[in-house]
Amino acid sequence: MPAKKLTHFDATGRAIMVGVAEKGETHRVARAAGRIMMLASTLAQITGAAAKKGDVLGVARIAGIQAAKRTSDLIPLCHPLALTKVSVDFDVEPERPSVECTATVETVGRTGVEMEALTAVSVALLTIYDMCKAVDRAMRIESIGLIEKRGGRSGHWRARAPRSR
Numbered sequence: 001m002p003a004k005k006l007t008h009f010d011a012t013g014r015a016i017m018v019g020v021a022e023k024g025e026t027h028r029v030a031r032a033a034g035r036i037m038m039l040a041s042t043l044a045q046i047t048g049a050a051a052k053k054g055d056v057l058g059v060a061r062i063a064g065i066q067a068a069k070r071t072s073d074l075i076p077l078c079h080p081l082a083l084t085k086v087s088v089d090f091d092v093e094p095e096r097p098s099v100e101c102t103a104t105v106e107t108v109g110r111t112g113v114e115m116e117a118l119t120a121v122s123v124a125l126l127t128i129y130d131m132c133k134a135v136d137r138a139m140r141i142e143s144i145g146l147i148e149k150r151g152g153r154s155g156h157w158r159a160r161a162p163r164s165r
Contacts, residue, residue, distance in 0.1 A: 008077050017077045020110040028109060028151030032117035033102040034144030035093075036125045042136040043097040046128070056131045057090050057099070064088035064124030068105050068116040078115050083107050086116070088124050101125055102147070114149050 010016050046056045065086045072080040085106040090099050103120035105113040125141045132139060150156045 015077065017079065018111070020079065023110040023153065025108055025110055026151045027106070028112050028149070029104065029106045030112060030114040030117040030149040031102060031104045031147040032114070032121045032145065033100060033147050034121045034125050034141060035096075035098050035100045036128050036139055036141050037096065037098045038132065038139045039136045040094070040097040042132050042139065043092065043094060043099070045135065046099070046132065047092055047094075056128055059131060060101070060124045060127040061088045061090070063127040064101065064103055064120040067123030068103065068113075068120040071116045071119045074119060075115055079111050081107050081109055081111070081113065081116065083113065083116065086120060088120055090124075099125075099128060101128075112149055112152055114146050118144065118146060 007018050008015055065088055067074075068086045069083060072078040083105060085104070087104045089102050089104075091102070092099055101121050101124045103117045103124065105116040105120065107113050121144055122141075125144070129139050129141065146159060148156075148158045
């Protein structure tokens, strides 16, 4: 099988926004996830709603949704998309201690929403870090990645090593 080419460069090597006008519109869905590791005492403050800044996960959810909507403002060659749904969910894992974030993004369009899902997870986890850094600067964001995408020419794709959820 021949190696695939990078799509964001023209024949001379200049960066371009990929043309999608010839592609058909399809329902597209992408799911991404990541995790933030922290001290057990930090997680207890988040889950006990005792964090000094209030509802940490609620604020992080809104930040993730907003980030998905603004992805093309942050990633230079992303197309601005009319998203039809964005959900950001958290799974608190006291035994680790950590919070896993999963974002699901949907649209009907000519290009996928993988970058929007990845951006939502990244910003949601960064928001948790920002809101809790006063009590735990050693928090660690890890394992951000695409879990699944559906729609478009390449069809349905799932990560080989499925994450929890």
